[in-house]
Amino acid sequence: MQLVVARIGRAHGIKGEVTVEVRTDEPELRLGPGAVLLTDPASTGPLTIEAGRVHSGRLLLRFEGVRDRTAAEALRNTLLIAEVDPTEMPEEEDEYYDHQLIDLDVVLADGTEIGRITEISHLPSQDLFIVERPDGTELMIPFVGEIVTEIDLEEQRAVIDPPPGLIDDRAEIASSREDEAGSGSGEERA
Missing domain, CATH: 2.30.30.240 (PRC-barrel domain)
Incomplete structure (x- = not known):
């Protein structure tokens, strides 16, 4: 099953980082380094997260192969999609996907x-x-x-x-x- 976990916002800085609008309750699981995400539109992906950090309350991500502001800006408004096992349950008892x-x-x-x-x-x-x-x-x-x-x-x-x-x-x-x-x-x- 595929779930939208984030939307890429504007580029941040000149080294390929982007802001991300998180759409998952488990960003540490879905948006951690090494995660491979499908994209919508599909032509921009899949994308592999190289690094992530929080800056001024927003999550910033850098993807493998995205090295400059121009490449980062080209990803703007792209949806990031994770493959999730439909039988997988959240860790907390009263949480749901x-x-x-x-x-x-x-x-x-x-x-x-x-x-x-x-x-x-x-x-x-x-x-x-x-x-x-x-x-x-x-x-x-x-x-x-x-x-x-x-x-x-x-x-x-x-x-x-x-x-x-x-x-x-x-x-x-x-x-x-x-x-x-x-x-x-x-x-x-x-």
Whole structure:
């Protein structure tokens, strides 16, 4: 299985280094010296990482055969792709690879279907599930323990407990329950 692990940014300096937008939770594993990566577009690769370092909070890489700024700049916007064994699991217990989460059904604890995960968006503060609802609309769900309560790879589902307002239906349900409770509270019963 192939996973996009990074995107090459601009050249850095004059000796062939490039900035890299990391798209993997395991850069030390996927983007270490000696790693051979496929590319998109394929005409620029495969590329072998010769060296890497962090500079001002950004990962810089140098590839074998890329020795100057011109060659480095020619790689700009190239996607770096790693070959990953589909049965491989992350080292940490509650971590998942994107390919394990894509296409999982998203449901509430009571089994109510919300949609299907079509993409994982990796933001600096947290990851988001991009969920396609049955009506074709998209929904973004933060991938945090308070909201995503269970990932069941065997059943191919992610169970969520969203706060009111995250999912339109939940906000409407909560609002209607509050209205029902409020209208009956002032009445006396015989």
